[in-house]
Structure formats: C-alpha cells, structure tokens
Amino acid sequence: MAANWTDLVSGLDEGLLAAFGVDVLFQALDLQLPPATVRAIVDSGHDTEETAPGVYLILFVRPADLPAAPQNGDTWTIAGEVFTCYRVDLDQQGGARLGVRQ
Secondary structure, eight states: OOOOHHHHHHHHHHHHHHHHOEEEEEEOSSTTSOOEEEEEEEEOSSOOOTTSOSOEEEEEEOGGGSSSOOOTTOEEEETTEEEEEEEEEEOTTSOEEEEEEO
C-alpha cells in the first residue's frame, strides 16, 4: 500500500508542534471571529528588516487549527507580547510559516 505523503507530513507537523510548540493566542484580522489558542513553533533567528526596526519572529502553525486562514494583519500574542503578521507562506501539506513583527 502506498503512503499518502500529505497525511505523513501532516502527522509529522502535529508531532513537532506537540513536542516543540508553545501556546499562542491567534486573533484574526476579522475581529468578529473569536480568538483561539493554538500551538506554534516560534523561531526568533530569522528575518530582520533594517528599514523597519522591531522584533521579528517566524511561526510555524497548522492553518487547520485556526478559526480562519492566516493572513497579513492577524495578531499573535506570544508570551504576553503582541505581534502582527506580515507574511504568510503556506505549504501543500497543511502547514504555514508566518512572518510576524512587533
């Protein structure tokens, strides 16, 4: 029986989020949607823009865990600090890499 690649990667994503993720609060740009606490892997070692000073992070999340698809302008609260999404990179297996800044 051939393995379904998407299901295998999705299972790996879930395991990585369970092992290395932290709880973060997601608030969609559409404020009529309720906020949601989800697991995210937070990477602070990437993406700085010298023309726009601030704190930059990369988040890895599963959009299926969110009440709405991630988009620019969504806010994420991480360890009490609020960040705004400025970039959304979706993969074909159900994961998303988000650029956020303070």
